Amino acid sequence: MITISTHSPATAHPLLRPHLQALAQEVEALVSDVYWNRTHEPGRMAAAHLGSSAWVLAHERDRIVGTARAISDGAKCAWVYDVVVAEHLRGEGVGTRLMSALLAHDTMTGVRWVHLSTRDADPFYARLGFGLSEEVCRVPWRRVAMSLDRGRVPFAAWDDPGRSPLAS
Numbered sequence: 001m002i003t004i005s006t007h008s009p010a011t012a013h014p015l016l017r018p019h020l021q022a023l024a025q026e027v028e029a030l031v032s033d034v035y036w037n038r039t040h041e042p043g044r045m046a047a048a049h050l051g052s053s054a055w056v057l058a059h060e061r062d063r064i065v066g067t068a069r070a071i072s073d074g075a076k077c078a079w080v081y082d083v084v085v086a087e088h089l090r091g092e093g094v095g096t097r098l099m100s101a102l103l104a105h106d107t108m109t110g111v112r113w114v115h116l117s118t119r120d121a122d123p124f125y126a127r128l129g130f131g132l133s134e135e136v137c138r139v140p141w142r143r144v145a146m147s148l149d150r151g152r153v154p155f156a157a158w159d160d161p162g163r164s165p166l167a168s
């Protein structure tokens with residue numbers, strides 16, 4: 001059985017840091033072997049995950065078998081990075097579950113634009129509502145930018161006068 005866990009590393013309580021650091025170290029093996037991360041030195045990918053606003057993981061028993069993360073400003077835009085599912089589980093819906101959980105994360109639900117770029121997984125993201133925004137470059141590989149326009153999503157800060165930045 002695959003379970004999904006949701007985390008907010010950038011704003012996590014200090015007591016949660018050791019647990020998140022252990023998860024980030026484990027996930028480093030999964031994300032360091034993909035084509036876009038091969039030039040990073042050890043430790044950088046774990047640190048990148050610990051600096052992310054939103055992070056979701058897929059677990060199979062006590063192993064991490066999938067991961068996706070995002071950096072979000074909570075209002076205008078967010079960027080999705082490092083979406084990876086373990087090879088033996090690809091094509092079984094784990095990536096879709098991870099992306100759905102990431103888009104439902106507290107820091108992502110009020111965001112207007114969600115951006116990402118990919119070499120060849122555009123059909124996967126298109127099924128989730130992302131549209132092609134531009135071809136970014138061809139060197140060293142084809143890369144396209146994609147965006148999800150969530151329209152005029154309700155923005156909690158404006159709906160709740162107590163949280164509104166305009167409240168005196």
Ligand SMILES: CC(C)(COP(=O)(O)OP(=O)(O)OC[C@H]1O[C@@H](n2cnc3c(N)ncnc32)[C@H](O)[C@@H]1OP(=O)(O)O)[C@@H](O)C(=O)NCCC(=O)NCCS
Nearest residue numbers: 083084085090091092093094095096117118120121123124
């Ligand atoms: C891309 C990835 C995260 C998708 O995860 P997954 O668990 O395999 O995805 P799902 O099972 O939810 O797949 C849903 C659909 O997307 C399609 N899909 C997945 N990866 C695809 C790809 N690279 N290109 C085209 N279609 C893809 C699947 O074929 C499936 O469609 P189908 O049901 O019509 O066959 C996973 O394949 C992966 O880790 N790939 C290697 C790393 C990578 O390229 N990550 C994305 C970087 S931007």
